[in-house]
Amino acid sequence: MERLNDEVGTFGRTGSRIEKRVGSIFIHVSDMKRSVEWYSHVLELPFNDDYLEKRLSTVYSLPVDGTEILLDSNHGASPGPQPLMFFKSDDIQQSLQFLKENDIVIHHEALEHNIIIIEDPDGNKLMLIEM
Structure with a gap:
């Protein structure tokens, strides 16, 4: 462990303050409605109010435990x-x-x-x- 600290120390003394966990994972989609329906069906998730009231934005959060999964139709990938x-x-x-x-x-x-x-x-x- 000491060797790792020595190597990291070569980058500077200030801490990164980056948490050791993933906040969100983006999945780029081309058709938000289709993707919301598919992921909700496969993962057996309810649709949230934005979907039910036809207020879909360009990012949709899937209500899963742990790391947040975001469907994102902002950028083609x-x-x-x-x-x-x-x-x-x-x-x-x-x-x-x-x-x-x-x-x-x-x-x-x-x-x-x-x-x-x-x-x-x-x-x-x-x-x-x-x-």
Whole structure:
């Protein structure tokens, strides 16, 4: 630990004040209404009042535990080849059944490793892992 402190010290003595946690994750989407419906359905989340009253803005917060996930239609972005993040599943087989029953695009099933990779309507890849 002392060596790390020595290396960090070469950048200066003032602390960064950056918290050791992620505040929000942005997922860039092209059609907010479609994305709100898709993520809400897949994650079994209710729509918030902005959606119900047709006051969708360019950023929509998904009410998940932990790090905030924001759908963002401000900037176009091409989906990357790798998953953006993963969601935990307590039963990967049941999750897979749900995905198939709801015609969710599945890119990869590695059930021996408890991993599924899916795609949202914009081509963003998301991973599900049973932990």
